[in-house]
Amino acid sequence: MVPISYYLILSALLFSIGTVGVLIRRNPLQMFMSVELMWNAVNLSFVAFARQYLNMAGHVFVFLVITVAAAEVAIGLAIIVLVFRNREHADVDELNVMKG
């Protein structure tokens, strides 16, 4: 049987890939997908720990995360559509009005 630590390392790997994705993609949608990747990496670790301790709290937590992620996607995508609808390029680097 596969040790829990493998699941956790897989989770860490997916999380890191998600992180790098957020940081190197310029398309806001792809950044957002990378964020989803990170959410799910965390979900995997929750489920793995729940299995390890035989505790349903982890499952409930993942359920809540999925709900919040769904809400976040709905709002986040709405914002992205608003921001980039009238732009030529879907590129977050064009958004630097906060430059100091």
Add this chain to the structure above:
Amino acid sequence: MQDAIGILLLPALGSLIAAVFGRSLGRKATSYVTVGAMALAFVWAVSVFLRMLSLPPAQRSFDPVYWQWIKAGSLSLHFGLLIDPLSAIFLLIVTGIGFLIHLYSIGYMHDDANFQRFFSYLNLFAFAMLVLVTADNFLFLLVGWGAVGLASYLLIGFWHTRPSAVSAARKALVLNVAGDVGIMLAIFILVMTLGRVSYSGVFSHISSLTSLQVELIAFLLYLGAAAKSAQFPLHVWLPDAMEGPTPVSALIHAATMVTAGVYLIARAYPIFHAAPVAAEWVAGIGAFTALFAATIALVQNDIKRVIAYSTVSQLGYMFLAVGISAYAAGIFHLTMHAFFKALLFLGAGSVIHALSGEQDMRKMGGLKKFLPITYWTFLIGTAANAGVPFFSGFFSKDAILGEALATGHFWLWLVGVVAAFFSALYIFRLFFLVFHGTYRGDGHPHESPPVMTVPLVVLAIGALLGGYLAVPGAWNLFDQWLAPVYSRYPGGLLPAAATAPNWGAIALTSVLVLAAVWVAWNLFGRQVREELPEGLRPIHKVLYNKYYIDEIGHAVFVWTVDRLAVLADLFDRVVVDGIVMGIAALVKGWGEALAPFQSGYLRRYGLAVLIGGVFVVAYLTLV
């Protein structure tokens, strides 16, 4: 004597009423209130005096405390009155002569638009002066000290539309405040070393101070006294103060406020006894001032300026007296001076009033027949000021000179005698120029109303008879009266031998004074000499320009201030601006260094979060 506070409160109340309700009360009611307050205060002071007189001498001292402000260990800051023979004399002078001058002012200020304001100030001054002379500690002495300076400032600048009056007021205030700082510093030292400011507390602990500390305190007190009492070289404000109305000159700049310095030294005599260097200094500068001011008075043409320099000169005598520990003689002269100098000023005021504001003696002359009452009273004042035998100034001045000689101050005595000669000369010059000869002006002189002449007569009686309080060789009521004050602490009383009359010296000064009168009569009485002998012109010029003290002071201070300004400017630009600009540059530099982090690029912020997060994880897992 708990009720003595009433003497102070009456003029305070009068001032307040005149200030707040003056407009609605009108001139007449305001003058009733303020003059009435002074009259009542005088009656009250007399009652205090009589009650003290009925007690045995040793019990004539009261120290009621009305309000405790701060008490910390031995330091007690409180408002209390010290009613003893010394302050009783001042209570009588301030309220008595003050009342007469208030009365006189009704006539003198009759046509002034700011009649009520004038009386409010005058009452305020009386209140402040009473606080000064009755306070039982140095702190409230300083309160009164500052307040009389303020009242003096307000009254000198009373005609505030005249630029010369405003500048004179400012000059007086600046020099007076310089003196206040001296007293303040002296109080600081007293608090630091003794932790006490009350007279009794300080005087009974003098011995615990080092002689250097005492000298320092004495010199600082003297600085205040010299500024207030116009001692050389701080005398320059007093002649300019004549810009104020003449009753003000009489009350503040002759009879009362300018004598506060003498009062301070006479009151703080244990300190000056323990500080012989400072005391000698007081006496030396006093004698010098007496001669110095008398010579200037010789050549001035403004009637009030001559009397002003005369005041400076007489104050010099008083300082000479208190400097050589002849306190009773100094106070005696102070009292006599209050009478005859107030009389002279009020007489001069009467003359000026008669000539509709003319102050130049070259345009007077022959006024004897127009102003008979003023003439006779002025003559008495002149004789008293000159020290003509058997007038008050004769007794008091000779008491001082005799005691100077007896205590071994030969040179001071000599200076005093020469100054006495000049005193007689300048005052009789003034007298003859104003009242004798022929009228050189073009006005229509008229005698003043009774409200002005009555005070003249009363003061003249004082100037005529006051001296008989202390007749050399016979009795000295003044010394007797003050003895309880000056026997309390060591150093107050001169040995009996020193107060004995020196008939030779008295005869010498008398002869000199009479000679001066004769010289004055020949030079200015019979006919006025228009032309000055060639050889005297340079001297005349120097004297007329008051030894150029104002110019020297101006040059020295302006030069110094200019240099200081250059330094301050440099300091401001290099240090202050350096700090301010440096901080600004630092902040700006940091801002510029940090601004690139605020790139506005979302991904760069995300990267920063990641890097920070990795460090946190590393810390949590590895450490």
Add this chain to the structure above:
Amino acid sequence: MLSSVVFWLAAAVAIVGAGGVLLARNPVHSALSLVVNLAALGVLFLLLHAEFLAVVEILVYAGAVMVLFLFVVTLLMAGTKTPKEEHRFRLAYQFLLAGLFGFILLVLVAHVMLGADWISSLAGPNVGSFGSIAAFGTALFTQYLLPFELTAVVLLVAVIGVIVLGREHGANR
């Protein structure tokens, strides 16, 4: 053993899917890669006895959420070109640093996991009713009822937010 083989296969598919999200030039490809990744995660959830979550993962995430993504991708891509070339390497160090620190993060977590001794001591093969839908439902509707109700509020807020954001700036029309 079968479960090991399934794990390794699913893990490999998940990693490939994640790599696709990361590297695909075209957002549509990224989205499809993410669906693959999520499906693999669903398999891993089953291996961990999270039956209900496996279904939810595939239905809600790989299904509903990703469809939404694809809608938006097509909506935006229709009107926009690909990013300008001159922007491409403007933040070159971003690639470097992101990769470096992402790797360090991975190494740190792996280091902890491999060095931990508590992992083998707890998990047993005999799990009883753990992970069944009944057990999940019991936990959700008894002990965690309040958080469950709160998710309803979160969704409501999201719905209202989207409506507000999606208006055609209607107020002044």
